[in-house]
Amino acid sequence: MAAGMIKKTFLAPLGKDNPVFVQILGICSTLAVTNKLENTMVMTLGVMFTTALSSWTLSVMRKWIPSRIRMMVETMIIATYVIIVDIALKAFYPEMWKQLGPYVGLIITNCIVMGRIEAFALQNKPMLSLVDGLASGMGYAYVLLVIAFFRELLGTGTLWGYQILGSWWTNWSIMIMPPGGFFMLAIFIWIVREAVFKEGTK
Amino acid sequence: MNDILFPLAVFFAAVFTNNILLTNYLGMCSFLSVSKELETSAGLGIAVTFVMATTTAINWVVYHFLLVPFQLEYLRFIVFIIIIAAFVQLIEMVIERYSEGLYFALGIFLPLITVNCAILGASLFMVIREYSFMTSFFFGFGSGLGWLIAIMAMAGIRQRLRTAKIPAGLDGAGIALIIAGFMAMAFMGFNGMITIS
Numbered sequence: 234m235a236a237g238m239i240k241k242t243f244l245a246p247l248g249k250d251n252p253v254f255v256q257i258l259g260i261c262s263t264l265a266v267t268n269k270l271e272n273t274m275v276m277t278l279g280v281m282f283t284t285a286l287s288s289w290t291l292s293v294m295r296k297w298i299p300s301r302i303r304m305m306v307e308t309m310i311i312a313t314y315v316i317i318v319d320i321a322l323k324a325f326y327p328e329m330w331k332q333l334g335p336y337v338g339l340i341i342t343n344c345i346v347m348g349r350i351e352a353f354a355l356q357n358k359p360m361l362s363l364v365d366g367l368a369s370g371m372g373y374a375y376v377l378l379v380i381a382f383f384r385e386l387l388g389t390g391t392l393w394g395y396q397i398l399g400s401w402w403t404n405w406s407i408m409i410m411p412p413g414g415f416f417m418l419a420i421f422i423w424i425v426r427e428a429v430f431k432e433g434t435k
Numbered sequence: 436m437n438d439i440l441f442p443l444a445v446f447f448a449a450v451f452t453n454n455i456l457l458t459n460y461l462g463m464c465s466f467l468s469v470s471k472e473l474e475t476s477a478g479l480g481i482a483v484t485f486v487m488a489t490t491t492a493i494n495w496v497v498y499h500f501l502l503v504p505f506q507l508e509y510l511r512f513i514v515f516i517i518i519i520a521a522f523v524q525l526i527e528m529v530i531e532r533y534s535e536g537l538y539f540a541l542g543i544f545l546p547l548i549t550v551n552c553a554i555l556g557a558s559l560f561m562v563i564r565e566y567s568f569m570t571s572f573f574f575g576f577g578s579g580l581g582w583l584i585a586i587m588a589m590a591g592i593r594q595r596l597r598t599a600k601i602p603a604g605l606d607g608a609g610i611a612l613i614i615a616g617f618m619a620m621a622f623m624g625f626n627g628m629i630t631i632s
Contacts, residue, residue: 257464257467257468257608259464260460260463260464261460261461261462261463261464261552261553264460264463265459265460265461304520304549305517305520308516308517308520309513312512312513312516313513315512316509316510316512316513319509319512320509334559334560334563335556335559335560335562335563338511338512338555338559339461339552339555339556339559341512341516341555342516342550342551342552342555342556343552344464344550347550407620410619410623411457411458411459411460411619411623412616412617412619412620412623413616414460414616415612415613415615415616415619416612416613416616418612419605419608419609419610419612419613419616422604422605422608422609422612423602423604423605423609424604425604426603426604426605426609427602427603427604
């Protein structure tokens with residue numbers, strides 16, 4: 234397999250095919266935890282793990298899955314990996330597991346995971362699918378980390394729990410409440426579309 | 436709070452103060468993609484309400500009478516998603532057989548529902564918050580109704596926006612998210628009316 238192909242597969246989801254900006258997929262389960270940088274990091278790592286490994290598994294199995302029950306098999310495999318994430322988190326980081334609550338389980342219904350399997354893993358070789366899944370997860374992760382960075386900084390004056398802004402800073406409490414997440418994502422999508430994709434000038 | 440009032444309090448809280456879409460961001464995918472037409476939004480919203488109320492109740496029974504006695508709680512993700520998928524399939528077959536009108540009105544939305552995060556989310560919340568059976572049913576019903584209200588309001592606003600001039604980069608998902616943000620702010624006005632943990 235050519236190294237160039239792997240590189241291309243890896244870079245596309247980080248840039249012009251980013252799942253969040255281009256397709257607005259999969260923000261459901263993770264946007265809710267973007268009020269803290271640390272929570273977002275843990276959640277997006279879980280998403281990356283799930284997308285990468287379930288893409289790989291489905292790609293290995295792709296020739297043996299009857300297409301009628303394809304969706305069911307996909308859901309099962311995704312759910313298996315999510316259960317692994319859930320159990321690992323509960324065992325090694327119980328406080329975080331409590332804070333994330335139901336959102337870890339909701340990675341199953343995250344459209345990116347199934348979207349990548351349907352669109353990529355079922356037609357490509359296992360290694361390439363692993364790379365594609367990992368890159369899609371990363372493309373998704375950095376968008377949410379940027380949102381979490383601004384939400385936590387503006388909302389509480391802290392980053393990763395450490396005080397960054399001094400006592401002169403007045404917390405924008407709207408940022409850590411639900412509307413803040415919607416506004417931040419909208420502004421971010423706007424900036425990226427205008428600046429990178431030049432949609433305004435076509 | 437007593438046994439009769441608590442489920443009702445949870446119901447109203449799920450519709451207004453703890454709206455599953457506007458405070459928990461669940462069901463965003465179909466919310467953003469379907470909310471262009473008022474009628475289709477209403478159809479999807481009704482289907483979601485129905486499936487959410489029933490599957491939350493079914494999942495409660497399965498979780499407490501099957502998974503807990505055998506200490507298989509960690510399997511709940513798989514079990515819940517299978518029940519939801521199977522239930523949706525069943526509903527599709529039943530209405531296809533008995534009511535053609537309803538099938539054409541709701542049928543196309545049913546496959547979309549299986550992957551709607553809000554449905555699975557309601558079941559997972561019900562487990563974490565340790566609701567009783569009645570409370571779970573009213574919670575699922577209220578969450579679905581809250582979702583219906585949110586998507587219909589959004590569709591109404593988006594129909595008006597068709598003639599508006601929107602910056603190109605903001606058109607589509609961007610403006611929908613900003614509207615959702617304002618709606619979330621409006622729904623925050625209900626805070627303090629009812630509080631549930």
